[in-house]
Amino acid sequence: MADGARPHVLIVGAGFGGLQCAKALRERAVDVTIVDPRDYHLFTPLLYQVASCLLNPSEVAAPIRKVFRGVRNVRYRQDEVVGLDHDTRRATLGSGAVLEYDACVLATGSVTNYYGNTSVEQHALGLKNLSEALQLRNHVLTCFEQATTVDDDAARRRLLTFCVVGAGPTGVEYAGALAEFVRLVVPHEYPELAAANVRILLLEGGDRVLTPFKPRLSAYTAGQLARLGVEVHTRTLVTSADDAGVVLHDGTEIPTATMVWTAGVRPRSSFDADDAGPFGRLEVDDRFRVVGTTTTYAIGDVAAGPGPHASVLPMLAPPAMQAGRFVAAEILDEGGRAFRYRDKGMLATIGRRAAVGQIGPLTFTGFVGWIAWLVVHLYYLIGFENRVRVVMRWAWYYARLDRPVRIIVRADERHSD
């Protein structure tokens, strides 16, 4: 025990795993501290809608303090953990403060993976956190503005060529949403431009889009993207990038001002790197304890396992949430049963009214898939009023074929005018 009579549980990260763990410990006989440099839980599956001008940041982000409003045993601390001493059970924070704990849950998630390619990293726009989504929105809108005034044809084509690298769910959903933005907004509001001059390329290294899905769904998705005007290129790797554009593995140069990188993520682990196991994820035992420790757990994208030889869980929200609840039970000494991952399936949208999904043996496409996608996402959106408002917003703007959040604004322009 750290200080008082109640065990102190330190949860590092307020993503899907950390938040579920903290929720399962609400009003139980432990004290919980959540440490996260960001003061909100981010609903990452809808991040691409912030980037594509449909949603406001606050509609995909729930303040952590609000989630635990009125909960007596859960505290939030805006900081980051930079070091752990498993023996003395002390965590060092970025601010220099030291927290004692009885149990620690590492749930720091993942960050964009550029695979060490520095020219790509320098020129790519990510889509993994709220700042990146806002920056991408600002960047794309600025490209359209600049394209309306530039004199040179080649320069205009470069500004209107958008490369999305990686055809996983994020890449597919963003490319589809961007294509709809172009179709719904450009003809009416950028009369200086011809929508036909806008190119959206989706570049994928594998042999099909949405590789985790069944081939039939990949084919359907590729067809839907083509219908929206997205040029899908599979078996295509980006090898480098500069201010002029991107270079592919076969030497082809694509002049572009925009490369959105959704081609991979890696665990975010600024400490304990020695413990890294498969794919850089922390190795854990069958109770999600980091190998070699007894009181440090790791869940979600940052952890492999459970179990040293078990199959690795996918880097998705459902396994992180399930592990969060499992670890909470372990900490409360109410566990005992083995962890069993229940596959909730996968869903991805391709623009309005089309989606693909697979849940066990079932697959969905088209409007049915889209409704399934809507229901699942609304169900998991944290916070009731968010859910209601996001539905109203979708209904309204989908009906009006509008994309309302089309403003270029940065919070850093102090005394800017």
Next chain:
Amino acid sequence: MADGARPHVLIVGAGFGGLQCAKALRERAVDVTIVDPRDYHLFTPLLYQVASCLLNPSEVAAPIRKVFRGVRNVRYRQDEVVGLDHDTRRATLGSGAVLEYDACVLATGSVTNYYGNTSVEQHALGLKNLSEALQLRNHVLTCFEQATTVDDDAARRRLLTFCVVGAGPTGVEYAGALAEFVRLVVPHEYPELAAANVRILLLEGGDRVLTPFKPRLSAYTAGQLARLGVEVHTRTLVTSADDAGVVLHDGTEIPTATMVWTAGVRPRSSFDADDAGPFGRLEVDDRFRVVGTTTTYAIGDVAAGPGPHASVLPMLAPPAMQAGRFVAAEILDEGGRAFRYRDKGMLATIGRRAAVGQIGPLTFTGFVGWIAWLVVHLYYLIGFENRVRVVMRWAWYYARLDRPVRIIVRADERHSD
């Protein structure tokens, strides 16, 4: 005529004046170009609600291209005008491009005025544009977060002391909204803090708050602010500021991490400074033509007049809008009558359900004033869906006593984690 057969009207700035002028020229026999570095019209009267976590940026900002969606003779150009040649009728833009025009309307508005006090300017937070409002929101939320972990009592008191300088409508409305935020959110979500330790000071150089209003309304406002816990200090001037806090005219030092400066604005005129008249505003004749020119008009905050000896119009939205419509008629050769300013009165809210207003001989206070404030602001909010959504949002969050947009996010943190 610049190029074609139709006169080209250049409107510099898409605030209340410029936007009204452009709207009055829609589908008429002129070509209009609006030049503004920001791609949106900002509803500045509600800016303080963005800063105080109630509204999202897109709810007070309408994309210019959306306002003129489908309008054939109005174009937008994201740039700024850095020079005008009245004789050749050419405008030089920041990008280096040159635009020819037949008539030019300067409607560049105003910026925060620090009266040359550099220590104040370096340490103050403004509340005059969207970037400043977001920066203020981020800053205040960060102060609360830091206050929860700081060990030193004096440091905590400094973080929880918020100085608002200037008790005009913006200062009063922001101080009231911040006080409500503290009352509604802090007890429930910052259990580490005592709401009683939070101090909000409203510092005013004059002898009462809301000096443009009748003394009775000023007294009512001061009472309402006191009821909300705002400490109002009149006849109080801030003379300097540093990292420790602010210094008053009598030498008093107030330790604070937050000085919000709403104590004055000045016209934004990066060019034609030689034409500056009263209070730095451009001198115009009785048709709003800049003195010495025949085709350059100036309206709104940037202009004095109309007429060389007339009383100067207040720096508010209604006179700017009226001048915008007047100048549009002049340009279309449909004017003729003299400009006559119709005073629409003034309104200011003090937190929820209380406001003050005066319209001609009438005055309102309390709930009646608040309803009047609501109706007027909704009426003038540009864009129908904005209006509907903002009402729904207000109704929802006012009823729930919540402040939803409580996230600290910057668009500039690229690859930040």
